[in-house]
Amino acid sequence: MTTTAPQPTPLQPTALPHAATVIAELALVLPAAQLVTGPRADAYRRDQSDSTATGAPLAVAFPASTEQVAAVVRVAAAHRVPVVPQGARTGLAGGANAIEGSLVLNLTKMNKIVSVDAEDQTATVQAGVRTYALARAAAAVGLFYPPDPGSWKGSTIGGNVATNAGGMLCVKYGVTGNFVRRLTVVLADGSVVRTGRRTIKGVTGYDLTALLVGSEGTLGIITEVTVGLLPAPAAASGLSATFATTEAALAAAAIVVASHHRPSVLEYLDRPCITAINDFDPDSRLPSGAEALLLIQSDQAGRAHADVEEYAAILREGGATEVLVAHDSVRLDELMTARRLLQPALQAARGSSLNEDVTVPRSRLGALLSGLAAISLELSIPISTGGHLGDGNLHPVIGFDAAVPAQVEAAHQAFARVIALAIALGGSASGEHGIGVLKQAHLDDELGPVLRDLQYRVKKAFDPQSILNPGKKL
Ligand SMILES: Cc1cc2nc3c(=O)[nH]c(=O)nc-3n(C[C@H](O)[C@H](O)[C@H](O)COP(=O)(O)OP(=O)(O)OC[C@H]3O[C@@H](n4cnc5c(N)ncnc54)[C@H](O)[C@@H]3O)c2cc1C
Incomplete structure (x- = not known):
C-alpha cells in the first residue's frame, strides 16, 4: 500500500510560454472586462481546500459563451499553456487550483438558464449556472432537480458535472451524473462537440458524457449541460435522532435502509460535528450532547408522514436517546441548513x-x-x-x-x-x-497500475498536449 502523504508542492506548468504574447492574443478574443491579469489574478488561485498546492495564474478569463471558451482554448493550445477550468471554486480537493503560469478559465459568467422543457422534463443551462438556481427553475414549472451538494447555493452545474457531485438527497435519487443527458464541451484544441442527447435513451457510440462526468476539467471544458428532471416530490417529513453510541446509531440506520421505503435523506454527524455547527451558527439548534445524530427524511407521496413515524419507532427501538419528528418545512429546512454548514463549521473550529x-x-x-x-x-x-x-x-x-x-x-x-x-x-x-x-x-492502491495507465491513455486521446488541468485527477 502507498502511504505517501499529500504534500503541498507548487503546481508546475508543462511549458512556460511568453506571457506577454499570450495575454496580447487573449485580448484579441475577449473584451478587456473579461480578462484579469497581474496581481488581481491571484484571487483566483485556489478552491476551498486547505493545504493544497497552487501556482500563480498567468491570467483569468471570464468567457460568456461557448465560442469565447473555444477561442481562449485555441490561444492556450497554440502556446501549450495549461488551462484550469473553474466554476465557483467551492471544491474541496484542489481541482480548481491554479497552476503556475496557467490560464484560468472561470465559467461563472456563463450563468444563463437556456430552457426548461416541462413536456420533455429537461433543462438546459450554461455551465456557470448555480445548482440552486437550476433547482429553483425546475421547481417553478413543477419539476425537480434532485442533486443538492451542501454548497448548492454557490456551486455551479459545470463544477457539479466535473466532480459528479452528490448531496443530501442522493441516497434516494442518485448523483449529478444520473441526471446528465447532454454536454456541450470545448476540447483541448478548441473544437466544440456535443455529447449525449436530450432523449431518455440512446446508445450510439461510446458514452462520452459519462466519461466527462467526474473528469475534473482534465478532458474538456463543459460549457452547457442538459439534465433530466423529475416530477416534484411530495412535501417531506423528517426527524432528528440522537444516540449515546455510534454503534447504536449505525445499527438503527441500517434497519431504516433495509425497510422497504427508501428515505430521501439519511445523514450522520458525530459529537464534534454537532458542536462545531452549533458554535458556528447558534441558529442551527442541532440537538446536542449526544455521540451521534441522524437526520432522516421521507418525501414519498402519500406516505412521508407515515414513513417518518415508522423510522422514529425503529430508532427508538434501536436505543435513540431523543427522536424529534418534524412535519413542517420550516424546521426541516433549519435542520438541512445546519447540516450544510458541516464543512465551514469544521474548518472554523479546527x-x-x-x-x-x-x-x-x-x-x-x-x-x-x-x-x-x-x-x-x-x-x-x-x-x-x-x-x-x-x-x-x-x-x-x-x-x-x-x-x-x-x-x-x-x-x-x-x-x-x-x-x-x-x-x-x-x-x-x-x-x-x-x-x-x-x-x-x-x-494505484485503488485502481492498480494497469487501469491507471489505461486512464492516462484516455486522457491522451482527449488532450494530447496535456494542457487541460494537468497534474490533477490522475
Ligand atoms: C460547504 C461545502 C459543502 C459541500 N458539500 C458537498 C456535497 O454535499 N457534495 C459534493 O459532491 N460536494 C460538496 N462540496 C464540494 C464542491 O462544492 C463540489 O465539488 C462542487 O461540485 C464544485 O463546484 P464548483 O462550481 O465550485 O467547481 P470548482 O470547485 O470551481 O471546480 C471543481 C472541479 O471541476 C472542474 N470544473 C469546474 N467547472 C468546470 C467546467 N465548466 N468544465 C470542466 N471542468 C470544470 C475544476 O477544474 C475542478 O477540477 C462542498 C463544498 C463546500 C465548500
Whole structure:
C-alpha cells in the first residue's frame, strides 16, 4: 500500500510560454472586462481546500459563451499553456487550483438558464449556472432537480458535472451524473462537440458524457449541460435522532435502509460535528450532547408522514436517546441548513484541516468509524466525521495546527491511513469531492497500475498536449 502523504508542492506548468504574447492574443478574443491579469489574478488561485498546492495564474478569463471558451482554448493550445477550468471554486480537493503560469478559465459568467422543457422534463443551462438556481427553475414549472451538494447555493452545474457531485438527497435519487443527458464541451484544441442527447435513451457510440462526468476539467471544458428532471416530490417529513453510541446509531440506520421505503435523506454527524455547527451558527439548534445524530427524511407521496413515524419507532427501538419528528418545512429546512454548514463549521473550529471524502459499502460503515477512532487515538489528531451515511460516503475532517510541524506530519499520516482504510474495506478514496491534487498518491492502491495507465491513455486521446488541468485527477 502507498502511504505517501499529500504534500503541498507548487503546481508546475508543462511549458512556460511568453506571457506577454499570450495575454496580447487573449485580448484579441475577449473584451478587456473579461480578462484579469497581474496581481488581481491571484484571487483566483485556489478552491476551498486547505493545504493544497497552487501556482500563480498567468491570467483569468471570464468567457460568456461557448465560442469565447473555444477561442481562449485555441490561444492556450497554440502556446501549450495549461488551462484550469473553474466554476465557483467551492471544491474541496484542489481541482480548481491554479497552476503556475496557467490560464484560468472561470465559467461563472456563463450563468444563463437556456430552457426548461416541462413536456420533455429537461433543462438546459450554461455551465456557470448555480445548482440552486437550476433547482429553483425546475421547481417553478413543477419539476425537480434532485442533486443538492451542501454548497448548492454557490456551486455551479459545470463544477457539479466535473466532480459528479452528490448531496443530501442522493441516497434516494442518485448523483449529478444520473441526471446528465447532454454536454456541450470545448476540447483541448478548441473544437466544440456535443455529447449525449436530450432523449431518455440512446446508445450510439461510446458514452462520452459519462466519461466527462467526474473528469475534473482534465478532458474538456463543459460549457452547457442538459439534465433530466423529475416530477416534484411530495412535501417531506423528517426527524432528528440522537444516540449515546455510534454503534447504536449505525445499527438503527441500517434497519431504516433495509425497510422497504427508501428515505430521501439519511445523514450522520458525530459529537464534534454537532458542536462545531452549533458554535458556528447558534441558529442551527442541532440537538446536542449526544455521540451521534441522524437526520432522516421521507418525501414519498402519500406516505412521508407515515414513513417518518415508522423510522422514529425503529430508532427508538434501536436505543435513540431523543427522536424529534418534524412535519413542517420550516424546521426541516433549519435542520438541512445546519447540516450544510458541516464543512465551514469544521474548518472554523479546527484551524487547518484535511477533508476526506471516503466511501465504503454501507455494511462496512461500522468498521470505518471504529478505524477512524483508532487512527485519531494513535496519532493524537482530532478527526471529526459527518456526511452521507445512507450512501456510505462520509467526510472525516482531520484538524491540525499548521504552525506545529508534528501536527502537520500527523495530519498527513492520518489522511493517508484513512484512505487506505476505506480502500481496504472495499471502498474508495473519494465519493464525490474528487481527486484534485489532494488524493493522487492513492490512485494505484485503488485502481492498480494497469487501469491507471489505461486512464492516462484516455486522457491522451482527449488532450494530447496535456494542457487541460494537468497534474490533477490522475
Ligand atoms: C460547504 C461545502 C459543502 C459541500 N458539500 C458537498 C456535497 O454535499 N457534495 C459534493 O459532491 N460536494 C460538496 N462540496 C464540494 C464542491 O462544492 C463540489 O465539488 C462542487 O461540485 C464544485 O463546484 P464548483 O462550481 O465550485 O467547481 P470548482 O470547485 O470551481 O471546480 C471543481 C472541479 O471541476 C472542474 N470544473 C469546474 N467547472 C468546470 C467546467 N465548466 N468544465 C470542466 N471542468 C470544470 C475544476 O477544474 C475542478 O477540477 C462542498 C463544498 C463546500 C465548500
